[in-house]
Amino acid sequence: MKGFLCEDTIEGIFTGIYDAWASGMETGHENVRLFLIRQYEPELFFEYEEVFPDADKAEKVARAIRKKISGEAFRRVYRTAMSSQPDRADAIYRFLMEGFRYKEDTLRMLQLPAVGRVFELARKVANEAHLFLEFIRFEQLKNGVLFAAIAPKSNVLTLVAPHFEDRFSGENWIIYDETRALAAVHEALKPYVLARLTEEQAGIFLDRNKENDGYTDLWKVxxxxIGIEDRKNYRCQRTMMPLWYRKHMTEFL
Structure with missing residues (x-):
């Protein structure tokens, strides 16, 4: 058995798929598995090979998914790659084995375990991203930049940033994923960019040294x-707004 160890990025996963596919063409795809570096436990009878991200290989995989299966298949694969589940890279590989065989019909074949798994992971990521569109809370820094910190389970930053890029196109803002030390940085009237922040850089934003413009306190009040005491239902509230979402929500700080 051959195991390919890939980096936990969309480029890293797609590069791993490219190299694994080439190996599978010779030894059989059932004899190949993908693992994420630092998120796997070595198994007996496996020969491991580390894969380094390659933009050209990743682009070829992305283009093949769009062309040979469909654009919707690529969107589901992308969301799956953003999942927090450790088997996401191998799940995508198994899905593509079916996808390149059944083409556009693949997405309707949920009875296939590989297709069902990708559908499940992609749906969870999409649902989490949708909730963060509602739960993200911006605070104003002293320099006027809007800053929001989140701690999502999945890597939803690239799924939520386009919404705020459109919604707040004329504002300077930063959405910081503290779980991954990754930030979406938007300069007014320009496309957002992704940036890795060091612990020191992140600390500058997370020290709560914000500009008190009154809106934060107003929102808490x-x-x-606004709620009616006799109609409060904390169980329902936790269902609609799970506790782990509230860490950075203004009204719960």
């Missing part, structure tokens, strides 16, 4: 007074 509104949240605490």
């Amino acid at each position: 509104f949240f605490n007074t």
Whole structure:
């Protein structure tokens, strides 16, 4: 058995798929598996090979998915790659084995375990990203930049940033994923970019040294007074807004 160890990025996973596919063409795809570096446990009878991200290989895989299966298949694969589940790289590989065989019909074949797994992972990521569109809370820094910190389970930053790029196109803002030390940085009227922040850089934003413009306190007062005491249902509230989302929500700080 051959195991390919890939980096936990979309480029890293797609590069791993490219190299694994070439190996599978010779030894059989069932004898090949993908693992994420630092997220796997060595197994007996496996020969491991580390894969280094290659933009050209990753682009070839992305183009093949769009052309040979469909654009919707690529969107599901992308969301799956953003999942927090350790088997996501291998799940995509198994899905593509079916996808390149059944083409556009693949997405309707949920009875196939590989297709069902990608559907499940992609749906969870999409649902989490959708909730963060509602739960992200911006605070104003002293320099006027809007800053929001999140700690998502999945890597949803590239799924939520385009929404705010359109919604707040004229603002300077930063959305910081503290789980991955990754930030979406938007300069007014320009496309957002992704940037890795060091611990020191992140600390500058996370020290709560924000500009007090009154809106933060106003929002807290509104949240605490708008509800009807006799109709409060904390169980329902936790269902609609799970506790782990609230770490960076203004009204719960």
